[in-house]
Amino acid sequence: MSKYALLFIPTLFGMSALAQEKKTDPAKEAAKTEVWEPVPKTVTPGGLPQEAPSDATILFNGRNLDAWHSVNDPSKPAAWTIDDGFFTVKKGTGNIETNKKFTDYQLHMEWRIPANITGTSQARGNSGVFLASTGPGDNGYEIQIMDSYNNKTYVNGQTGSVYKQGIPLANANKKPGEWQYYDIIWNAPRFNEDGSVSKPATVTVILNGVLLQNNFVVKGETRWIGAPEYKKHGATSIKLQDHGDPSPPISFRNIWIRDL
Numbered sequence: 001m002s003k004y005a006l007l008f009i010p011t012l013f014g015m016s017a018l019a020q021e022k023k024t025d026p027a028k029e030a031a032k033t034e035v036w037e038p039v040p041k042t043v044t045p046g047g048l049p050q051e052a053p054s055d056a057t058i059l060f061n062g063r064n065l066d067a068w069h070s071v072n073d074p075s076k077p078a079a080w081t082i083d084d085g086f087f088t089v090k091k092g093t094g095n096i097e098t099n100k101k102f103t104d105y106q107l108h109m110e111w112r113i114p115a116n117i118t119g120t121s122q123a124r125g126n127s128g129v130f131l132a133s134t135g136p137g138d139n140g141y142e143i144q145i146m147d148s149y150n151n152k153t154y155v156n157g158q159t160g161s162v163y164k165q166g167i168p169l170a171n172a173n174k175k176p177g178e179w180q181y182y183d184i185i186w187n188a189p190r191f192n193e194d195g196s197v198s199k200p201a202t203v204t205v206i207l208n209g210v211l212l213q214n215n216f217v218v219k220g221e222t223r224w225i226g227a228p229e230y231k232k233h234g235a236t237s238i239k240l241q242d243h244g245d246p247s248p249p250i251s252f253r254n255i256w257i258r259d260l
Contacts, residue, residue: 052256059255071095089249101235104260115177119247121153126243133239149173160212163222172210195232
């Protein structure tokens with residue numbers, strides 16, 4: 001072999017190595033990071049943000065409370081007052097809850113403090129939505145509802161609080177007499193066989209388009225007195241509260257839910 005051929009061999013190896021270096025790194029190919037399945041289901045949104053999407057379950061249709069029953073006596077229908085497209089707490093009849101039970105969900109609901117509201121602090125249009133009603137008493141996980149527009153109270157008990165646990169990130173309340181709306185994302189707790197918590201609940205709360213709770217980690221069932229704690233449960237109803245304070249009662253409308 002000539003000395004010129006010997007010189008050419010390493011040159012070929014060098015050209016081959018250079019060609020390999022110019023190959024596209026698979027990690028830099030767009031197609032390598034494209035995921036095509038599973039294809040998300042199609043959901044038709046409402047015409048407005050507050051309108052129910054196509055896969056929602058309607059919990060109040062503006063005409064009746066057929067989706068709800070009395071907490072004190074589950075065999076009896078909810079006895080709150082139906083009006084023109086909304087319903088109002090009927091004092092003394094007790095809390096109401098949904099017939100259907102849920103685990104993780106997206107909840108939309110609208111509520112109104114009466115324009116002629118009276119009282120102060122917690123006795124001013126007080127109610128609440130319990131995201132998992134675990135029994136006939138005021139146990140479960142409450143997101144507070146009350147007049148916090150111009151009403152001083154303890155901040156872990158104002159509108160948008162995870163009652164006695166999570167202070168809201170803002171006060172986005174409208175004036176009494178105006179309709180307000182909650183959008184709530186609830187991820188229920190998970191439990192081990194022995195009743196211990198394997199994963200705590202989390203909640204995100206938006207009031208009138210303003211974020212109040214950002215994936216808040218719930219410490220247990222909300223309590224008026226005492227520390228929160230968890231008790232094992234599965235799918236549960238959603239409860240609305242008849243608080244019983246002397247001020248005029250709260251009204252609700254346009255309630256829908258999406259299972260997650």
